[in-house]
Amino acid sequence: MNEEKFTRETVLSVRRWSENLFSFTLTRPAHFRFSAGQFARIGIEVDGEKIFRAYSVVSSPFAEELEFFSIVVPDGAFTSRLQHLKAGDSLLLEKIPYGFLTLARYQKPLPHDLWLLATGTGLAPFLSMLQDFAPWQQYQHIILAYSVRTRDELAYVKDIESIAQSFGEGGARFKFLPIITRADSPASDHVLDQYVLHQRLPILIENGLLEQQAGLALNPATSHVMLCGNPQMVDDTRNALKARGLSMNRRGEGNIAVENYW
Ligand SMILES: Cc1cc2nc3c(=O)[nH]c(=O)nc-3n(C[C@H](O)[C@H](O)[C@H](O)COP(=O)(O)OP(=O)(O)OC[C@H]3O[C@@H](n4cnc5c(N)ncnc54)[C@H](O)[C@@H]3O)c2cc1C
Structure with missing residues (x-):
């Protein structure tokens, strides 16, 4: 090089x-x-x-x-x-940055609800977005779902809590949904004040639990959904979202934007 x-x-x-x-x-x-x-x-x-x-x-x-x-x-x-x-x-x-997993790619539907769905280190781009002003100015609701295998892999929890306090009006417009997928965690479990889910993201979309915990519905007319991390999660979640009527974002139009890490 x-x-x-x-x-x-x-x-x-x-x-x-x-x-x-x-x-x-x-x-x-x-x-x-x-x-x-x-x-x-x-x-x-x-x-x-x-x-x-x-x-x-x-x-x-x-x-x-x-x-x-x-x-x-x-x-x-x-x-x-x-x-x-x-x-x-x-x-x-x-010297130059890359990538199109940015909010600027969305033109239609107009910004209303932002769903950020990550596995593992796929959390990274969402932390950057959440510390920017644009999403808080543009969106009514922001949901961050962060899926890991074990409890000790759940990084940045306190940072997310402080982002919620400083930008998200103490949680009124922001919901953090931690997910721990290995079965060794207790069924009724909390991280800070957050209830912990235990199934994989596509399952949580299919069975409605993600929306139930978010207190918000996935809706083709109002939802922007970003997926980042494990390619299997990205594929399966994209399919679960498509089954709910959401579409891939192309040339500015559509709900779903993705980034695979490998
Ligand atoms: C657009 C983009 C952004 C990325 N951002 C990050 C990031 O912020 N943080 C980060 O850790 N990685 C990130 N990655 C992955 C990163 O580029 C490397 O793959 C990673 O650092 C491992 O490099 P490696 O040479 O050790 O192993 P590689 O030979 O690159 O990967 C070997 C295997 O490790 C697994 N793997 C790779 N990356 C990850 C990962 N992040 N989590 C779990 N398993 C993985 C996969 O099974 C992969 O086939 C990103 C990848 C892409 C394409």
Whole structure:
């Protein structure tokens, strides 16, 4: 890759959530402007070779630093090395951001209800959106459903709570729906004040529980639905939404926008 395509940035902090999940912040070069929901391409150098991977930006478009949320894939070419990151290390950052999982893509229906449905690190672009002003100005209701396998994988819960307080009028317009899919969690379970669901997202749409907990109906005339993360979840959830009359967003029109992480 041409040297001019990226800059070298410094790692400012690392936050570990669990054995296989961590977040880190990087210095943000002045030229790196992005819309909430976009991703960066981050690189490391291994034996003189550069390896780049896509990473959704977690931080708000107004933040001074760039934050990212990462999985550790034990034998992954990138993350098996990235997991040892510490403050003061340097990483490569491509100069331009990428991606179309942004609110600007929606023209019709007009913004009314925003559903953000994530698995695992697919939460990242939604955290950026929720810390931007646009969704709070444009939407009446915002629902964030965040599905993980085990309780210790449920990262950013306190941050989501504080976003709800600062932007979401203490929860009047915002609903957080955590989902833990492994059966070892108790049936009646809470994270902070939130009731925890236990089925996979497509099932929760089919059986109506997601809407029941959200206190809102999925509606082709009013819903914008964004899906991010595991491609199997994205596929199955998209099909469940289509069965409810929602359509893929193309050229600005339609309800569903997706991003697959692999
Ligand atoms: C648009 C886009 C945005 C992305 N944003 C993020 C992000 O914000 N955070 C992040 O951790 N990853 C993100 N990814 C995935 C990321 O680019 C890498 O795949 C990941 O860092 C693993 O790299 P690797 O070389 O270690 O393993 P890879 O060889 O890239 O992946 C090996 C396998 O690991 C699994 N895997 C890869 N990524 C994930 C993941 N995120 N969660 C669970 N399993 C995974 C898949 O089974 C995959 O086949 C994104 C991918 C895309 C396309």
